[in-house]
Amino acid sequence: MRRFVPFSLLLAVAARPGWASTVETISIGLWDVARAPARVRVSGASTPGAGTARVWTVTASGGRLHVEPGGRAVSRVTLRGSPQMIIAGNGSHVAAPGELVLSARDGRLKGILKLPLEEYVARVVAREMPSDWPADALAAQAVVARSFALASRGRHARDGFDVCSLTHCQLWSPSPPTTRARQAARRTEGWILTSGGQTLRAPFCSTCGGYTADGASSGLPATCVPVRDGPPGREFCRASPHFRWQARLSPQELGRTAGLAEGQTAEIKILSRDSGGRVARARLAATEEDGGALLMRFGRALGWARVKSCLFTLRKDGPVTVLDGRGLGHGAGLCQWGARGRALQAQDWKGILRAYFPKAELVRR
Ligand SMILES: [Zn+2]
Ligand SMILES: [Zn+2]
Structure with missing residues (x-):
């Protein structure tokens, strides 16, 4: 050692x-x-x-x-x-x-x-979203990053700092941010999302898959409510490589996900879904839990590229359980690919944020 x-x-x-x-x-x-x-x-x-x-x-x-x-x-x-x-x-x-x-x-x-703070915001934008994406998508990401950071002040107070540099808080770029990320921070300086007078710990995800998640059932702010991300067939995040996916899981893989001994098998049952169709509660073997916990469990057991979100349907193909899914991540709050799609259709950053956070307020500090 x-x-x-x-x-x-x-x-x-x-x-x-x-x-x-x-x-x-x-x-x-x-x-x-x-x-x-x-x-x-x-x-x-x-x-x-x-x-x-x-x-x-x-x-x-x-x-x-x-x-x-x-x-x-x-x-x-x-x-x-x-x-x-x-x-x-x-x-x-x-x-x-x-x-x-x-x-x-x-x-x-x-x-x-x-x-x-604003240097940090620019560095989160640079790390969390490709800098060649439309300026209004980057600006929306900047407001989300700033809101999250301010609402997370003291989150790691026990260790003497505000935020960690991992996905638990936000990833950030340890090298200087791109000019476009810096412009996104500067253009939106001071703008944050609030809820009930409090700064919102605003979440974001890569791809909602057509319907954002209910924050309350995924351990995220209840201000985040399911939002349809565009009409069926013309969803704003449709260009995402993660818009559709399929995972074929053996009974043994489900057993491993449930934490059973190697080789043991398990079955999964959906107990409830939120209004957007995302799994809100499920039972895997004897464990009943919410969608967010289930997604983490899949990621830890099978890697993060198999079951990408909780927006999926289940069917059996012989002994194999087939998950037909859409989107990547928890699905709550800002959909990054959706923000890109909206910006490409001339929505500005304020419009984008209002679309994904209809229950929050957009204010200037
Ligand atoms: Zn952290
Ligand atoms: Zn989306």
């Missing part, structure tokens, strides 16, 4: 000023730094007590960081006023304006990056 995680830190002190302290920020947990034997290169950063050293080696030991040269043992290293930071190690590479705090826990490095 690796107890020490060494990395060197190249420091170039620059006179360029950092972002103003009045800028609204959000903090992201960078767990990859914690896991990786990382080499960190910092440009344009300053840190107290840096002296004239340009290259540092920092080692995590227990709850302390050992900094060389200097032989100092510190509890944290803070790098701020930095227009750019590059962390390279195990493929992890972060170049972002902001403040990076490194600390150690149980001999592992932990990084928390605090960066301007």
Whole structure:
């Protein structure tokens, strides 16, 4: 077991000023730094007590960081006023304006990056939607990303940051966002979705398959209600490669999904569907659960490319259970492929958001 995680830190002190302290920020947990034997290169950063050293080696030991040269043992290293930071190690590479705090826990490095909110929004857009998609689809994604981020503030407060960099919260681009993603954030700056006066933790999915999901039955905000994504045969997300899919599952695969011993078989029964036809509750072997939990269960047992959503019908083909499905993901909130389709038909970002969030309000903070 690796107890020490060494990395060197190249420091170039620059006179360029950092972002103003009045800028609204959000903090992201960078767990990859914690896991990786990382080499960190910092440009344009300053840190107290840096002296004239340009290259540092920092080692995590227990709850302390050992900094060389200097032989100092510190509890944290803070790098701020930095227009750019590059962390390279195990493929992890972060170049972002902001403040990076490194600390150690149980001999592992932990990084928390605090960066301007709008920079974060642009980076979520860049990571979650192809930048060559229509500008109004990107703008709709920016509002969803901003709403989600603000509603998630403190979600990881126990670990000292707001949002994680995994799908649990939102993926983000650790490298500078594309110009078009940045434009989407700038164009919609300050705009969010709210519900009952609260910022909405607005969800999104790749492809709804023609009908968005009921949030309440998939563990997502109840403000998200089933919405028909265009008339039958002309659905806005029809161009998605995931619009239609089929999964053929053996009784043994259903058994594995149910968590039974290898080789054991199981059957699935749909108990209820939401008004869009998505599975709301199902029973698999002896387990009864909601659609969201069922989808997670399929993904973990069979991989994420087999059963892509809960919008499916069931039929038998001999011993095989055939799922004829549509869409990819939980299906609630913004349908990304649908947003693309709508933007291509000249709907603007406000119209797109109102279509997918009819019970939410679109407001400027
Ligand atoms: Zn998270
Ligand atoms: Zn759709």
